[in-house]
Amino acid sequence: MLARHALSRAFLPLLVLLGGCVSLDSGSDDERLPTQLQGKAEVLSTTDADYARAAISSAVKPAGQGGIVEGTVIRLKQDVAVWRMWNGPAKLDASGRTNRIGGWWSYDAPKGTQAQYRTAYEICNGWNDLTWVAKCTLKAGSVVVIGPGQSVSAQTCGDPTGAETYPANQKDWQTYVDKPWARPTELVCPADTEDYEANPTDISKVKTAS
Template sequence: MLKNTITGILILSCSGCVLLEKKDPIPVIDPADAEVPVLLMPTATAISAAECAGDMELPVELSRKFTAVSDPELLAQSIGDANEGKLCQGQVYVAKQNTQVMLFRGWNASNPASEFGEWWALKSPRGQIAQYRSDYQICYQWSPLDKMTLCSLKAGAKVVIGTGQSATCSSYLDYPSSAKKQVYLVNANADLFDCSSYNAEFNWTPIISN
């Protein structure tokens, strides 16, 4: 699943076209965006899309940095059944040239090999750890989240971006599906560069009773 500092966020979206009697003004298009039109391909879901939390639209700042493509096999790898984790719904994208996309991953310091795993976030981990686990369906037995790595995504890299599937961690802990966008990246070692790693530290916040 996924993972403090830095800014630069990202994601993508696209809308269907509607014919209007009155034409809208023609927008100015960045040459980098004119190479390939961003059209959403059909998405795959483990269950009905209506049962997945959130939507498939990317933030505006990210939508211009990706091109939607079709890769049913890669998409299927990222989709999980209910209570299994992974994605509930997703879309395959390719990172455009001349853009900067930052990805974040929280991982397990006792397992160095987990630094470049398959699951990443588009935002830096913040706030309560328990809430972060719930947002990204990260069971306690999967990772203590005591390390974070921040990397840039290479142009041409193929990823799946979608919302999280529900996960069952134990007989007393379940995470529901989440609207938070996650990134599935199969070849993290090859598709990421300029990485920085960070240690988690204790930071206790007083509990205010109402």
């Protein structure tokens, strides 16, 4: 689960999904956007023709269920790099696919330890091994949702011991791209040969041979 940014509560985007009702606070776009996206995106109102294709209801979830706490729908005004951690090319699902392309991304490059990243982005062990890093580009005109990560319960993670839980995180925001496999002109990724296997103690670096 896919990017985030440190802001005071006074400047958090307040595009909040409450029982199907969405409200947007006043202020300029830059006041409602994380620093990394200021000047690069515009905040969309619910009346904008592009708003619906962001699928905000698929991103905003109740406490304990992952996703994001609250969401802001944006349309990019210029290309933006995004990152996603995944299981690597050798691990395939029952359909013979990898999890390289998915809905959740970050506009911040991965950093810290693998464990720190898992906690920051509330990613259950069963969802993602977090062993490889892909860097792609969201093109100008892309419509996505951004927001702070929601908490994840042990039940959601499928952990019967109750040990694996993750708190909500207002600092590191996520980027949700709805049905990315159907949006090749918006989310542009190089071949997976350009990805790297991450060092678990510093995921910003390539894992070295032991």
